[in-house]
Amino acid sequence: MAANNYKHALFCAIVTLIISFPILGLNLEAEGVKITVTGAETSTHIAILLAAVVVFVFQAFRDSFMGALGKLPKLNPLVNKKPMEQSKRVKLESWIMTGLVVLALFWPFFVSRGSVDLATLVLIYIMLALGLNVVVGLAGLLDLGYVAFYAVGAYTFALLSEYLGASFWVALPAGALLAALFGLVLGFPVLRLRGDYLAIVTLGFGEIIRILLNNWTNLTGGPNGIGGIPDPTLFGMEFGRRVKEEGNTSFHETFGIAYSGEHKVIFLYLIALVLAVITALVIRRFMRMPVGRAWEALREDEIAARSLGLSRTAVKLSAFTIGAFFAGFAGTVFASKQGFISPESFVFLESAIILAIVVLGGMGSQLGVILAAIAVTILPELAREFSEYRMLIFGAAMVLMMVWRPQGMLPMRRIHIKLKKQE
Amino acid sequence: MLEVQNLSMRFGGLLAVDQVTLDVQEREIVSIIGPNGAGKTTVFNCMSGFYKPSGGKILFEGKEVQGKPDHKISKLGMVRTFQHVRLFTQMSVVENLLVAQHRHLNTNMLAGLLGTPNYKEREQKALDRAAYWLERVGLLELANRDAGNLAYGQQRRLEIARCMVTEPKLLMLDEPAAGLNPAETKELNQLIISLKEDYNVSVVLIEHDMSLVMDISDRINVINQGRPLASGTPEEIRQNDDVIKAYLGEA
Numbered sequence: 001m002a003a004n005n006y007k008h009a010l011f012c013a014i015v016t017l018i019i020s021f022p023i024l025g026l027n028l029e030a031e032g033v034k035i036t037v038t039g040a041e042t043s044t045h046i047a048i049l050l051a052a053v054v055v056f057v058f059q060a061f062r063d064s065f066m067g068a069l070g071k072l073p074k075l076n077p078l079v080n081k082k083p084m085e086q087s088k089r090v091k092l093e094s095w096i097m098t099g100l101v102v103l104a105l106f107w108p109f110f111v112s113r114g115s116v117d118l119a120t121l122v123l124i125y126i127m128l129a130l131g132l133n134v135v136v137g138l139a140g141l142l143d144l145g146y147v148a149f150y151a152v153g154a155y156t157f158a159l160l161s162e163y164l165g166a167s168f169w170v171a172l173p174a175g176a177l178l179a180a181l182f183g184l185v186l187g188f189p190v191l192r193l194r195g196d197y198l199a200i201v202t203l204g205f206g207e208i209i210r211i212l213l214n215n216w217t218n219l220t221g222g223p224n225g226i227g228g229i230p231d232p233t234l235f236g237m238e239f240g241r242r243v244k245e246e247g248n249t250s251f252h253e254t255f256g257i258a259y260s261g262e263h264k265v266i267f268l269y270l271i272a273l274v275l276a277v278i279t280a281l282v283i284r285r286f287m288r289m290p291v292g293r294a295w296e297a298l299r300e301d302e303i304a305a306r307s308l309g310l311s312r313t314a315v316k317l318s319a320f321t322i323g324a325f326f327a328g329f330a331g332t333v334f335a336s337k338q339g340f341i342s343p344e345s346f347v348f349l350e351s352a353i354i355l356a357i358v359v360l361g362g363m364g365s366q367l368g369v370i371l372a373a374i375a376v377t378i379l380p381e382l383a384r385e386f387s388e389y390r391m392l393i394f395g396a397a398m399v400l401m402m403v404w405r406p407q408g409m410l411p412m413r414r415i416h417i418k419l420k421k422q423e
Numbered sequence: 424m425l426e427v428q429n430l431s432m433r434f435g436g437l438l439a440v441d442q443v444t445l446d447v448q449e450r451e452i453v454s455i456i457g458p459n460g461a462g463k464t465t466v467f468n469c470m471s472g473f474y475k476p477s478g479g480k481i482l483f484e485g486k487e488v489q490g491k492p493d494h495k496i497s498k499l500g501m502v503r504t505f506q507h508v509r510l511f512t513q514m515s516v517v518e519n520l521l522v523a524q525h526r527h528l529n530t531n532m533l534a535g536l537l538g539t540p541n542y543k544e545r546e547q548k549a550l551d552r553a554a555y556w557l558e559r560v561g562l563l564e565l566a567n568r569d570a571g572n573l574a575y576g577q578q579r580r581l582e583i584a585r586c587m588v589t590e591p592k593l594l595m596l597d598e599p600a601a602g603l604n605p606a607e608t609k610e611l612n613q614l615i616i617s618l619k620e621d622y623n624v625s626v627v628l629i630e631h632d633m634s635l636v637m638d639i640s641d642r643i644n645v646i647n648q649g650r651p652l653a654s655g656t657p658e659e660i661r662q663n664d665d666v667i668k669a670y671l672g673e674a
Contacts, residue, residue, distance in 0.1 A: 282536065285535070285536055286532075286535075286536075289530075289532070289535035289536075290521075290525055290528040290529075290530045290535065291530060291532060291535070293514070293518060293521055293522050293525075294522065294525055296511065296513070296514060297511050297514065297522040300511040300512060300513060300514065301509050301510070301511055301512075303473070303505075303509060304505065304509035304510070304511065305511075305522070306492075306493045306494045306497075307471060307473075307493055307494075307497055307502065307503055307505075307509075308494075308497055308502065308522065308523045308525070308585065308586075308589060309494050309497040309498045309502075309523075309525060309526050309589060310494055310522070310525055311492075311494045312494070318532075
């Protein structure tokens, strides 16, 4: 057993050496047209050796390491705490939610423009995560191409404004509805698929949308994207220094205050906040409605659900459509915030991040997802110096999370419908 | 009300069900018995729309239903339970019953979001019906528990209640007594009889517990290796030589 361990460890160390030495230990240098190979500095060689030693030690004593990791949960102070009573927690959660919203309402007037901008992005991610939560958390359909609907929302606004001069308020419902339509259309072919297969097909769908946007140069401008997307207006009042469209007035003139670039940012933030709150409330309501129960029933046991007369088609399509609808919302706000969009913004990584938010927060749990969205969006900004390691930190956080709390930060507690005692 | 004519089901080279014929009249309890692997559950799966039968007809109230999707069949009023209990374990007991009443509810999303009177009224009715059936199967005290936390016998009863809130005309029970102790089996026995007597439901029953089958069945169909072996009243089946040989053992 032990000898076997050492053999395995030695093998791993040698593999480490073989892989890392040519990559890190040898440098290619160009001399005119020739390329010569030179050795790297001694410190690099030492680092490679050290890495091999670390790999060896870890592999050799792997069992004891992993055993120690298994005991780590005991370090977690929350482990032995008894879960709060159901009704109490529900109440507490609604209070926290209300508190967050009130705080968020006044907060932008006291902080810098950059922070408000970031907060708007957080709100967009909250909308996205809440929408995906319906599909993944409630209906249990793993969707890896969610960003496609986000893109549809954003591009709807961009194209409508580019070709038809539509304003934000026209584009908002249009973007959401079109995204919902795409959700419906995607839903049909994937109805029969489950789990891994579904994930792959949705992944493909996400990429198709992105590649389509990238290559349909006539319409979308391809990789150059679309710029000049207008800011939202408040009852026809624009937030720019000068009015762009005839007939409109500008915000600062109407109210007789000095022009400030911050007005626009704060206004957009408030729109995003209102939309995020609407998203949260609507989905919360859905969860208690027959359609929400049907999603969960289908997730829990599809065969039983069908035997009780639930149509798989209707239930899955409704989840896809509603999830996509809110992604469309978020996309419109995003387009307006950036003023410029290109397919770059809708790569697979976005889908992965949104999914990570849902998983980290706790599938199906709204407050958890909101907190996770805040954490995942803000942390990389705070740790700008480490931006290269952003993904590494992210990965490490995910691993630790799965070891300690596989159910997410705030696992979902279902909002039970209580049966009142009969008199 | 239910007629199964020459039903066959083939899986590749295996003929799991071969020319099975049975019928169920209104307010009748009909049992299907047979050794393990005889094809009883396959017959159920064909009847409830999980399988598309390879041959034969299934008539429910005069209409052909073979090959229809399962959720449509259950909407017609044929609802089944499962050999292994299939509850929505993370949902509460009462929610299990609400899901089952999906088609009785106002599922218009706008109505739900706005909370229209019609929506509320139907939601309340569903809760009332759920409460009634929970009381009926003796689970009212546990209404707000997670269904997964119930004891096995309670889960079985909840599954039957979940079928009954859909207001079926025909109830298909797949080994409802499996895993129950004698006292629980007795309760089940009374429950099934009362479903027939008080709620005018016909019952098709697959069961291995002979005392239960003989007690409550109006008629019994015996299947052996996919083929019908005999059918008749419990008394006739008890004395049928073929059945005794194939199933009860030569005594």
